[in-house]
Amino acid sequence: DQQVKQNSPSLSVQEGRISILNCDYTNSMFDYFLWYKKYPAEGPTFLISISSIKDKNEDGRFTVFLNKSAKHLSLHIVPSQPGDSAVYFCAASAQGNAGNMLTFGGGTRLMVKP
Amino acid sequence: GAGVSQTPSNKVTEKGKYVELRCDPISGHTALYWYRQSLGQGPEFLIYFQGTGAADDSGLPNDRFFAVRPEGSVSTLKIQRTERGDSAVYLCASSPDGWEQFFGPGTRLTVL
Numbered sequence: 684d685q686q687v688k689q690n691s692p693s694l695s696v697q698e699g700r701i702s703i704l705n706c707d708y709t710n711s712m713f714d715y716f717l718w719y720k721k722y723p724a725e726g727p728t729f730l731i732s733i734s735s736i737k738d739k740n741e742d743g744r745f746t747v748f749l750n751k752s753a754k755h756l757s758l759h760i761v762p763s764q765p766g767d768s769a770v771y772f773c774a775a776s777a778q779g780n781a782g783n784m785l786t787f788g789g790g791t792r793l794m795v796k797p
Numbered sequence: 798g799a800g801v802s803q804t805p806s807n808k809v810t811e812k813g814k815y816v817e818l819r820c821d822p823i824s825g826h827t828a829l830y831w832y833r834q835s836l837g838q839g840p841e842f843l844i845y846f847q848g849t850g851a852a853d854d855s856g857l858p859n860d861r862f863f864a865v866r867p868e869g870s871v872s873t874l875k876i877q878r879t880e881r882g883d884s885a886v887y888l889c890a891s892s893p894d895g896w897e898q899f900f901g902p903g904t905r906l907t908v909l
Contacts, residue, residue: 687839715896726801726888726900727840772839782828782852783895787839 686710687775689788697796702760704791706773709754713775715783718747718758721770721790730771731758763795799823801901803889809907810879818874818904822891829872830898831864832888840888846872847895879908 688707696702704718714735719727733740733747733756740747746759760767770792774785802821810816822829827848832840842856846866854864861879866872876883886905890898 689839719900724902726890726902728900729897732897774839782830782845782847782892784830784842784845784853784856785832785840785898786842787832789837789839 684709685789686713687773687786687788689771689773689791691791692789693792693794695794695796696763698765699762702758702763702767702793702795704758704760704771704773704793706756706758706788707754708756708775710775710777710786711754712777713786714778715776716747716749716756717774717776717785718745719772719774719787720767721772727772760793763793765795765797768793768795801889801891801899803887803901803904805904806902807905807907809909811909812879812881814879814908816876816879816906818876818887818906820872820874820889820891820901822870822872822889823893823899824870826891826893826899827869828892828895828898829866830890830892831872831874832890834886834888834903836885843874876906879906881908884908 717732718730721727770790773788776783829846831843834840845853849869861877886903888903890900
């Protein structure tokens with residue numbers, strides 16, 4: 684039973700446009716959400732996070748939105764750049780879990796075309 | 798500063814063999830995690846160390862998998878009697894506070 688799902692395996696956008704990556708979760712105990720970016724042959728790198736007490740967090744070109752009632756979060760990248768092309772993973776944790784171990788979605792491959 | 802390093806980067810072994818995968822965390826990070834990423838999927842949690850002790854090993858798939866962190870720094874993931882289904886990228890992450898986790902590049906294990 685996948686507790687974190689990314690239903691779009693891939694997304695292609697034009698440079699300069701907005702990229703929207705979506706993530707759904709089922710476990711209502713999750714209270715901290717993260718986005719990681721992964722290039723080939725490298726480990727995931729942290730991008731941005733949001734606590735369940737907020738509905739939006741912004742960091743430069745990256746904004747994460749959280750809709751707790753819908754158990755849905757999204758990552759917006761504006762404007763998209765070719766260097767943003769990578770696999771993006773949504774992850775969630777629950778404070779009650781020792782060490783805040785992460786539950787990941789399956790990833791979305793973003794391709795930004797010049 | 799140096800990030801999380803993992804060795805070897807690639808490991809090819811035969812079914813039934815024993816393998817060890819090593820993780821060197823960022824200096825000073827007390828929390829260390831192992832994840833496994835199968836093809837086309839996201840990483841899946843295996844085990845979490847706080848210091849030298851395994852605080853949560855609920856993600857280990859069976860008793861063929863074992864991990865140690867004897868001095869609270871380097872960790873070794875050990876897999877006995879490897880099976881083809883063990884083929885995956887094994888990721889290690891460390892954290893100073895249990896929140897932001899810094900990942901290594903992973904070890905790609907192939908069991909023939």
